[in-house]
Amino acid sequence: MSRRMLLFADIDEPGLATRAVYERRGGYEQLRRALTMEPEKVLAEIEGSGLRGRGGAGFQTGRKISFLPKGEIRKYLVCNADESEPGTFKDRELMQKCPHMLIEGLAIAAYAAGIEEAFIYIRGEYVLQADVLDAALAEAKQAGYIGEKVLGCDYSLSLVVHRGAGAYICGEETGLLDSLEGKRGNPRLKPPFPAIQGLYQGPTLINNVETLSTVPSILKLGSEDYAKLGTETSKGTKLVSISGHVQRPGNYEVELGMPSREIIYGLAGGPPEGRKVKCWFPGGSSAPVLTGDDLDIPYDFDSLAKAGSMLGSGAIIVVDDATPILDVALKVAKFYRHESCGKCTPCREGTNWTVKMLERIQQGEATPIDLEIIASVCTGIIGNCLCVLGDAMAMPIGSIIAKFRPELEASIEQARTQREAELSGSIASEYALAAQGAPIGGVPQPAGAYPPASESPLLAATATMLAEPPSSTAEAS
Amino acid sequence: MSATPERTPSTGSGWDDAADVTKGPAEIPDPQSVEMPQALRAEIEGHMRLYPDPTSAALPALAAAQRLHGWCSPEAIEQVACVMQVTPASLAAVATFYDMLETSPVGRHSVYVCTNISCSLRGADELFEDFVKAAGDDPEFNVRTFECLGACDIAPMASVDGVYVGPLERSDVQPLLDDVRAGRAVLPEKQLARRLVADPEANSQQFPEHPVQNAVPVQMIEAPQGEQR
Numbered sequence: 001m002s003r004r005m006l007l008f009a010d011i012d013e014p015g016l017a018t019r020a021v022y023e024r025r026g027g028y029e030q031l032r033r034a035l036t037m038e039p040e041k042v043l044a045e046i047e048g049s050g051l052r053g054r055g056g057a058g059f060q061t062g063r064k065i066s067f068l069p070k071g072e073i074r075k076y077l078v079c080n081a082d083e084s085e086p087g088t089f090k091d092r093e094l095m096q097k098c099p100h101m102l103i104e105g106l107a108i109a110a111y112a113a114g115i116e117e118a119f120i121y122i123r124g125e126y127v128l129q130a131d132v133l134d135a136a137l138a139e140a141k142q143a144g145y146i147g148e149k150v151l152g153c154d155y156s157l158s159l160v161v162h163r164g165a166g167a168y169i170c171g172e173e174t175g176l177l178d179s180l181e182g183k184r185g186n187p188r189l190k191p192p193f194p195a196i197q198g199l200y201q202g203p204t205l206i207n208n209v210e211t212l213s214t215v216p217s218i219l220k221l222g223s224e225d226y227a228k229l230g231t232e233t234s235k236g237t238k239l240v241s242i243s244g245h246v247q248r249p250g251n252y253e254v255e256l257g258m259p260s261r262e263i264i265y266g267l268a269g270g271p272p273e274g275r276k277v278k279c280w281f282p283g284g285s286s287a288p289v290l291t292g293d294d295l296d297i298p299y300d301f302d303s304l305a306k307a308g309s310m311l312g313s314g315a316i317i318v319v320d321d322a323t324p325i326l327d328v329a330l331k332v333a334k335f336y337r338h339e340s341c342g343k344c345t346p347c348r349e350g351t352n353w354t355v356k357m358l359e360r361i362q363q364g365e366a367t368p369i370d371l372e373i374i375a376s377v378c379t380g381i382i383g384n385c386l387c388v389l390g391d392a393m394a395m396p397i398g399s400i401i402a403k404f405r406p407e408l409e410a411s412i413e414q415a416r417t418q419r420e421a422e423l424s425g426s427i428a429s430e431y432a433l434a435a436q437g438a439p440i441g442g443v444p445q446p447a448g449a450y451p452p453a454s455e456s457p458l459l460a461a462t463a464t465m466l467a468e469p470p471s472s473t474a475e476a477s
Numbered sequence: 478m479s480a481t482p483e484r485t486p487s488t489g490s491g492w493d494d495a496a497d498v499t500k501g502p503a504e505i506p507d508p509q510s511v512e513m514p515q516a517l518r519a520e521i522e523g524h525m526r527l528y529p530d531p532t533s534a535a536l537p538a539l540a541a542a543q544r545l546h547g548w549c550s551p552e553a554i555e556q557v558a559c560v561m562q563v564t565p566a567s568l569a570a571v572a573t574f575y576d577m578l579e580t581s582p583v584g585r586h587s588v589y590v591c592t593n594i595s596c597s598l599r600g601a602d603e604l605f606e607d608f609v610k611a612a613g614d615d616p617e618f619n620v621r622t623f624e625c626l627g628a629c630d631i632a633p634m635a636s637v638d639g640v641y642v643g644p645l646e647r648s649d650v651q652p653l654l655d656d657v658r659a660g661r662a663v664l665p666e667k668q669l670a671r672r673l674v675a676d677p678e679a680n681s682q683q684f685p686e687h688p689v690q691n692a693v694p695v696q697m698i699e700a701p702q703g704e705q706r
Binding site: 014162182251319 | 527528529530532533534535536537539540570571574575576577578589593594595597598599623624625626627628629630631632636639640641669670673674675676678679680681682684685687690693
């Protein structure tokens with residue numbers, strides 16, 4: 001049984017990035033058709049398809065468009081191409097290989113929403129993809145798909161490809177808006193939501209690349225047929241980026257609702273020979289982790305939410321059983337510490353202290369009660385900031401602590417034992433030197449101050465102290 | 478304690494390097510007094526025309542100035558501020574926020590090694606150490622770790638002057654650096670640009686690989702006197 005390809009059909013056809021090949025395959029026909037329809041009819045098609053946003057939040061695209069105020073107001077459409085959620089690389093492949101599909105979908109959505117000014121905010125690291133988009137946009141303008149009086153209709157649309165400069169937070173919609181206005185990418189207080197007050201204080205529609213690229217397919221199939229794909233609440237196909245410990249990492253197009261095991265093992269080949277799935281992030285590193293026991297969960301918005309995680313951007317990161325979970329947690333936490341914009345205290349301080357506490361475990365200075373503290377810091381972040389960056393660290397870290405507590409406790413114990421061995425080793429060797437009459441800290445010691453090690457009450461006391469675990473351990477368990 | 482009412486500017490710890498606290502905070506540079514490369518002015522003005530509010534051009538303008546100067550030096554920021562008619566301070570605030578804008582002098586060839594989770598699971602941290610050993614002291618190179626570059630399918634990977642290459646082995650480090658030094662296309666056989674999609678059902682037939690990508694050479698104006706490179 002072959003899978004349905006809407007976005008990836010013959011994606012590697014030579015020259016698909018050019019208008020000629022895209023048009024030969026029926027490209028821009030849907031835009032042509034949409035322009036003959038009333039905008040309300042086009043919007044009804046998008047709404048009827050049940051399409052949910054592909055960027056992370058999974059909000060109904062049609063409803064989002066309908067939130068925009070009607071009438072002669074200067075409104076904006078911003079395509080979020082700042083794909084920076086760790087593990088996600090689907091938009092990259094789409095923009096690089098089929099940029100005209102994005103431009104066509106964007107134009108249709110803009111027409112449906114009555115928007116005449118649009119921007120694509122692409123992350124600065126995607127140099128090739130931005131160059132491809134620029135070239136495609138020039139072609140689209142030349143052919144009259146973008147510009148004054150699109151295809152001779154009484155509708156105009158301007159489009160600018162705007163390159164970012166490297167900041168995860170600019171993928172957050174209001175951070176993106178500030179960045180697009182030429183400022184630091186600090187998220188804004190919501191409400192007002194961007195649909196009411198966004199770019200340049202005007203009503204703004206913000207959609208992900210994959211969402212907009214899907215729009216031509218919806219018009220082509222008709223909303224009813226599109227809605228037959230996927231599950232009751234998660235319609236259509238979804239691009240899934242799989243990475244980490246799998247044999248065939250990459251992008252795959254699947255119908256929503258496919259069992260996760262089939263994606264991870266069937267498509268991506270599963271972990272290397274002899275290894276098992278220890279945990280996996282179903283929707284980018286911001287999603288709470290699931291374990292090897294959760295592989296039969298259908299891959300769709302609601303099933304993953306019910307399992308306590310999320311579909312997010314559709315990025316599966318697989319971690320095999322040879323990887324210490326502490327390393328995973330630390331890597332994730334460090335990323336969010338680096339990317340926190342610093343505007344809200346719970347996020348700025350919470351990400352920083354979480355990293356410090358996890359490092360303390362690594363250095364052998366932690367006790368199991370530190371896990372409680374980390375968990376409480378995570379709960380202190382969630383829901384208390386302007387945006388969800390802090391939550392995006394707190395959710396996976398919280399879930400790692402909840403699901404891998406025995407392993408983390410063992411790591412704490414092991415690192416502490418090792419550190420204590422080093423510590424008592426260095427005490428013993430320093431003592432041996434002092435017993436031989438060496439000065440301590442540059443100060444000569446009186447003869448006989450340090451009896452042989454075997455007779456020293458000081459050393460005996462130190463040894464007892466190190467052997468006994470601190471009292472907090474007992475309290476924690 | 479001095480009784481003079483004059484305040485001396487503080488340069489205490491905690492200030493960003495890019496902020497010159499001895500200067501007045503809100504002076505928009507006078508076009509008469511700023512020496513300005515005409516090509517840069519034209520590029521920035523071109524960006525400003527694209528937006529309903531010209532301030533939106535800050536990122537592309539700073540990126541253009543960085544291409545010319547090698548980093549967002551005080552001089553580069555002053556030139557951008559002069560064209561955009563904003564304060565240098567507001568641009569310094571922007572420049573310090575973004576990872577791709579450099580606020581201290583760096584080598585002109587950037588090697589961003591992704592060390593985020595997916596790449597790290599596949600050995601990116603060791604790879605980065607090898608890059609540092611091989612090129613860390615070379616003033617021509619700006620070797621640094623980077624957060625997820627959005628290419629986990631070729632993990633571990635690096636972006637070399639904007640060209641994505643991977644999956645990298647530790648034995649690729651030297652050939653990669655040699656390619657950059659010689660001005661050749663970087664590791665052509667490992668470039669992301671060439672790869673076909675992973676999904677075997679996406680293409681209905683066998684298509685050839687895509688063309689290799691060449692790095693855009695970094696322009697750089699002569700370093701002004703006293704400016705360390």
